[in-house]
Amino acid sequence: RKEVEQDPGPFNVPEGATVAFNCTYSNSASQSFFWYRQDCRKEPKLLMSVYSSGNEDGRFTAQLNRASQYISLLIRDSKLSDSATYLCVVNIGGGYNKLIFGAGTRLAVHP
Amino acid sequence: DAGVIQSPRHEVTEMGQEVTLRCKPISGHNSLFWYRQTMMRGLELLIYFNNNVPIDDSGMPEDRFSAKMPNASFSTLKIQPSEPRDSAVYFCASSLVWDRRATGELFFGEGSRLTVL
Numbered sequence A: 001r002k003e004v005e006q007d008p009g010p011f012n013v014p015e016g017a018t019v020a021f022n023c024t025y026s027n028s029a030s031q032s033f034f035w036y037r038q039d040c041r042k043e044p045k046l047l048m049s050v051y052s053s054g055n056e057d058g059r060f061t062a063q064l065n066r067a068s069q070y071i072s073l074l075i076r077d078s079k080l081s082d083s084a085t086y087l088c089v090v091n092i093g094g095g096y097n098k099l100i101f102g103a104g105t106r107l108a109v110h111p
Numbered sequence B: 001d002a003g004v005i006q007s008p009r010h011e012v013t014e015m016g017q018e019v020t021l022r023c024k025p026i027s028g029h030n031s032l033f034w035y036r037q038t039m040m041r042g043l044e045l046l047i048y049f050n051n052n053v054p055i056d057d058s059g060m061p062e063d064r065f066s067a068k069m070p071n072a073s074f075s076t077l078k079i080q081p082s083e084p085r086d087s088a089v090y091f092c093a094s095s096l097v098w099d100r101r102a103t104g105e106l107f108f109g110e111g112s113r114l115t116v117l
Helices: none
Strands: A004-006 A011-014 A018-025 A032-038 A043-052 A055-057 A060-065 A071-074 A083-090 A098-099 A105-108 B004-009 B012-014 B020-026 B031-038 B042-050 B053-056 B064-072 B074-079 B088-095 B110-117
Touching: A011 A018, A018 A060, A018 A083, A018 A105, A032 A060, A032 A071, A043 A055, A043 A060, A071 A083, A098 B042, B004 B088, B012 B020, B020 B088, B020 B110, B031 B074, B042 B064, B042 B074, B053 B064, B074 B088
Parallel strands: A011 A105, B012 B110
Antiparallel strands: A004 A018, A018 A071, A032 A043, A032 A083, A055 A060, A060 A071, A083 A098, A083 A105, B004 B020, B020 B074, B031 B042, B031 B088, B042 B053, B064 B074, B088 B110
16 A cells, blocks of 8 residues: 555646645654645645644645545635646654655646 | 756666766755656655765665765765666755754755666
């Protein structure tokens, strides 16, 4: 079983739509959680951290359910520029950034 | 500020040849990571260093792979001998960790795309 599992998609949505991605992780000792974004043929970049209380950054909302070992990302009012692969990431390294990446969910926003 | 710098950006080589990938982390960062990305397996952590010391190399696929970090501003990943299944994009990333408090933010280089024929 993979340590971090995501639906690979693609999710094809029109501009303005709301889209949600989910992710599950297997290591109950995981300490912190993140979403990264990767554009085609580019390097991954941190999108946002994920906290148990839920957190928002503009149109993006991230949620963590430790009991279910489940992480989500909600994107409201999708823009063409949101088209990318979204990587669910788990830190299992204690005080180190030992980040384990999911395979990613591809999002394509069309006009 | 300069980001993480990797070289070469692209390499095409023949099976059996030695491949050396290079990385210069962001100045002041004390952790360095090597990842490999393929369509089939996604992003896999190969090895990471903290203060130039290898902390965890459990992701290194086999003895053909080795990594070094002789100083805070340089690291290499070597594959010898290379095989076609090593074809992938190899990313180097760096981060700053204070008092073992990880922020989860890795800064990635643009990657080295390796093709082994």
